[in-house]
Amino acid sequence: QLRRVSYAIKNSSTKLLPRWREIWFPERIMPRDVKTRWNSTYDMLVFAIDYQAVLNKMTDERSLNLQDYELNRKEWRLASELRDILKDAALYFSRDAIPSLTMVIPAMDHIDEVLATNITSANYSHAIRSALSVGKCTLNRYYSKTDFSETYRIAMGE
Template sequence: LRRLAATIRKSTTILLPAWKKQLKNLNQDILMLKQDVRTRWCSTHDMLKRAVRLKTAIKSFCEADNDLHPDLDLEEYQLSRREWSIAEQLLEVLKDATLFFSRSTPNLASVIPVMDVLDERLTTTALPGSKTSKGVPYDPAVRFAHKFAQQVLNKYYELTDSSECYRIAMGEF
């Protein structure tokens, strides 16, 4: 999805007009795929949200036998059924964090409680047999990502013990 979005955006004379034509033919709003930007923490969520919304257009745009643009070779950007499932599961997982951290009043005292909530959520969803809100078991790749995220979270959680600012904010100094 990252590569497809970048490829369409960079190809202003070929792919971008073909993408807009594809959306128009499917009676969808003319929307660009969102870019995933490393320096913007919520951009992965935004990218996945837009991609899932435009799933039908993306799938048909990347098909080898697309009548609208038979000259374009976009098969390498096709996502398998499993990859779409993973994208949808990651979107669900990232939604809660994105909504929480997009609040207008973040503060230092809320960091530790939020880390606790994230740790609990990651622990639960990383377990075999854990399910999405739709009752579908999480893909093993998503569960592994949860375990990895939990390790990173624990690393930062341990660092808060040595920070006077966090200890003051939590009333433990």
């Protein structure tokens, strides 16, 4: 829902964007979630949760035709949980260090630890824990690919 409302607001120059500016600061436009930008989901979630009252007001305003994008309490809670999960990765990968191949496995180990810890955490809903399980399976596939990578073995000094 947040992806869709972000896209709708950003791409509406005639109706939604002017209303957004009336309700809130003109300088702040909701970030879009872009598949090719690894951190964009986190940025969008942080923004949406910070501006939850504004987004609720816009989706509630019938003249804007955004009712389909309205989030209920459960969906907002899921968005908050997902933001919290993605925060670790966002902060870890936003460091000043220049990414290199030798950082891959330590990064994957860190992600694996976060996933494994949170999959069983009662702090997160079933939906988030299920998504974490899928993420762990995907990560395990990537782990198995490093076993066959000569470039990786050379970088790690094996």
